[in-house]
Amino acid sequence: MAEALRFHYEVDGDNFTSAGAASVEVKRKLRQLGFDAELIRRVSIAMYEGEINMVVHARGGSADVYVDKDCVTIILADRGPGIPDIDLAMQEGYSTAPDNIRALGFGAGMGLPNMKRYTDEMKIETVLKQGTTVTMKVYINHTKQTEKGTSEEGK
Amino acid sequence: MKQYKHSVSLDLEKCKGCTNCLKRCPTEAIRIRDGHAVINSDVCIDCGECIRRCPYQAKKANFDHFEDIDDKRYRIALPAPSFYGQFVDLDDVDYVLQGLLDIGFDDVFEVARAAEIITEYTRRYMREENIGYPVINSACPAVVRLITLRFPYLCDHVIPMMPPIELAGKIAREEALKKHPELKPEDVAVVFISPCPAKASYVKNGFLGEKSHVDYVVSMSDIYFKLISVMKKNVAPKAVSQSGMIGMSWASTGGEASALFNDKYLAADGIENVIHVLDEIETGHFPMLQFVELNACPGGCVGGVATVENPYIARVRLQALRRYLPVSQNRLEKDDSEGYPEEILFPKDLEYRPVGKFDEDLTTAMQKMSEIEGLAASLPALDCGSCGAPTCRAFAEDVVLGGRSIDECIVYMRERIQTLVKCPGEE
Numbered sequence: 001m002a003e004a005l006r007f008h009y010e011v012d013g014d015n016f017t018s019a020g021a022a023s024v025e026v027k028r029k030l031r032q033l034g035f036d037a038e039l040i041r042r043v044s045i046a047m048y049e050g051e052i053n054m055v056v057h058a059r060g061g062s063a064d065v066y067v068d069k070d071c072v073t074i075i076l077a078d079r080g081p082g083i084p085d086i087d088l089a090m091q092e093g094y095s096t097a098p099d100n101i102r103a104l105g106f107g108a109g110m111g112l113p114n115m116k117r118y119t120d121e122m123k124i125e126t127v128l129k130q131g132t133t134v135t136m137k138v139y140i141n142h143t144k145q146t147e148k149g150t151s152e153e154g155k
Numbered sequence: 156m157k158q159y160k161h162s163v164s165l166d167l168e169k170c171k172g173c174t175n176c177l178k179r180c181p182t183e184a185i186r187i188r189d190g191h192a193v194i195n196s197d198v199c200i201d202c203g204e205c206i207r208r209c210p211y212q213a214k215k216a217n218f219d220h221f222e223d224i225d226d227k228r229y230r231i232a233l234p235a236p237s238f239y240g241q242f243v244d245l246d247d248v249d250y251v252l253q254g255l256l257d258i259g260f261d262d263v264f265e266v267a268r269a270a271e272i273i274t275e276y277t278r279r280y281m282r283e284e285n286i287g288y289p290v291i292n293s294a295c296p297a298v299v300r301l302i303t304l305r306f307p308y309l310c311d312h313v314i315p316m317m318p319p320i321e322l323a324g325k326i327a328r329e330e331a332l333k334k335h336p337e338l339k340p341e342d343v344a345v346v347f348i349s350p351c352p353a354k355a356s357y358v359k360n361g362f363l364g365e366k367s368h369v370d371y372v373v374s375m376s377d378i379y380f381k382l383i384s385v386m387k388k389n390v391a392p393k394a395v396s397q398s399g400m401i402g403m404s405w406a407s408t409g410g411e412a413s414a415l416f417n418d419k420y421l422a423a424d425g426i427e428n429v430i431h432v433l434d435e436i437e438t439g440h441f442p443m444l445q446f447v448e449l450n451a452c453p454g455g456c457v458g459g460v461a462t463v464e465n466p467y468i469a470r471v472r473l474q475a476l477r478r479y480l481p482v483s484q485n486r487l488e489k490d491d492s493e494g495y496p497e498e499i500l501f502p503k504d505l506e507y508r509p510v511g512k513f514d515e516d517l518t519t520a521m522q523k524m525s526e527i528e529g530l531a532a533s534l535p536a537l538d539c540g541s542c543g544a545p546t547c548r549a550f551a552e553d554v555v556l557g558g559r560s561i562d563e564c565i566v567y568m569r570e571r572i573q574t575l576v577k578c579p580g581e582e
Contacts, residue, residue, distance in 0.1 A: 005524055024434045033520045034512040037307030041437065048438040069517060114439075140517075 013060025267402025
């Protein structure tokens with residue numbers, strides 16, 4: 001059995017306009033590997049939301065994506081402030097994004113909920129003032145049905 | 156899968172094998188082989204970017220020629236709205252239409268008219284429930300082809316409605332047959348006057364597989380030079396334009412979108428910007444958007460490679476030309492306030508046709524990807540293009556998937572030669 005593929009990206013926290021670049025790159029690779037459209041979309045949205053979170057809250061971090069025969073694993077690690085109350089952060093509409101970020105159309109409080117919705121497993125490890133690591137898994141064969149159309153409902 | 160027919164070709168004599176088009180092709184469809192460019196037709200979207208970039212005019216757009224169209228047929232000219240922006244000191248579109256009749260066309264049907272009809276149908280479509288936002292326009296064939304090749308999830312966001320060129324061809328033919336009952340359908344030749352090669356490819360490949368209502372596509376610059384010699388300002392034209400502000404504004408980016416009276420839109424042009432926007436939409440970046448107008452050429456259709464005039468000049472000319480026109484001259488019947496005829500819809504769903512898949516088998520594809528990643532990491536990352544591939548990454552793919560030799564990387568070769576030369580001296 002072939003080893004898992006690993007793709008590593010540094011997410012630049014100082015450059016807001018490049019946020020999302022890693023998920024576009026991952027999307028391209030998954031397309032080349034021949035995955036179906038739905039899986040590609042779920043991975044790229046979950047990863048995109050995570051990338052934006054790292055840029056907005058933690059001045060960047062790193063993204064590692066592992067692909068093996070069964071699943072795509074996304075590990076996003078930052079050295080940001082940590083999440084004081086994960087349950088609260090998971091609530092739709094809850095956001096601590098500053099006003100200047102909201103002015104760009106972000107900060108709708110849908111980041112973490114969307115990441116959970118589009119993946120099969122999500123684990124958050126966080127230590128205040130030290131950082132957060134989010135691990136997400138999307139299984140290749142049993143595709144979780146996400147409601148089409150609701151995905152664009154904001155983040 | 157049927158081979159896609161293209162309208163961009165190469166003049167081998169003129170091509171120097173330089174890296175200008177190689178580096179700018181948005182889909183990485185070009186490689187340099189044996190000293191000249193080679194276009195991969197599976198990936199080419201006919202955007203015309205290579206024609207724009209080539210310093211040696213080695214890339215050409217292939218069009219039909221007016222002279223080759225049998226003059227016994229009833230020839231109908233379909234000028235694109237962008238055509239009107241090509242003429243210096245033009246104050247009335249009627250002169251252009253008259254000119255088309257004077258050079259030998261039997262009739263004229265303005266694509267701007269069809270654009271006004273499509274605008275109204277689009278407004279109706281946008282009012283429907285359960286449509287996937289954002290709705291993406293279907294007018295630019297280069298963009299539609301790009302979406303089918305690279306944006307699986309956006310295929311069903313493209314409005315499933317004929318582009319104006321197609322509707323114009325359909326109505327023009329129907330009207331001609333009504334006006335001249337003696338004509339048989341095959342006696343009519345519908346000729347689109349095009350700003351770009353993508354439209355020529357569109358007609359060759361048909362409207363989602365069905366034969367297009369347009370029979371020939373001629374180049375705008377070709378017709379322009381025929382027309383300026385016959386257009387006379389002192390003779391009042393008999394032809395009468397029937398397009399309004401909306402139809403004419405489709406020529407530039409933003410014209411189509413702003414006519415929908417819905418401010419939740421984005422209008423972008425230039426193929427690289429278009430790709431960027433599509434990537435962002437696919438990732439759910441713009442949840443507020445309802446309509447997206449994308450045009451492959453800079454400035455919109457006025458920026459097509461077969462136009463004559465600078466796109467920004469043409470844009471302003473069109474603004475002046477439409478200033479005193481009615482908003483639209485092609486309103487739909489009032490009592491038919493909802494819906495649209497079945498016949499203007501896509502005959503089938505827009506289908507995702509992935510290209511560049513490494514292998515049908517996932518394990519094999521992963522092995523190849525792993526090899527490519529490893530090789531790409533060892534390449535110089537200069538993206539110099541000397542090997543004939545646009546980037547080091549693309550070269551790594553060519554080596555692993557296409558059997559190219561690593562020795563074609565000149566940086567790699569230089570290092571190898573240096574170690575070979577050094578070794579004996581060190582001993």
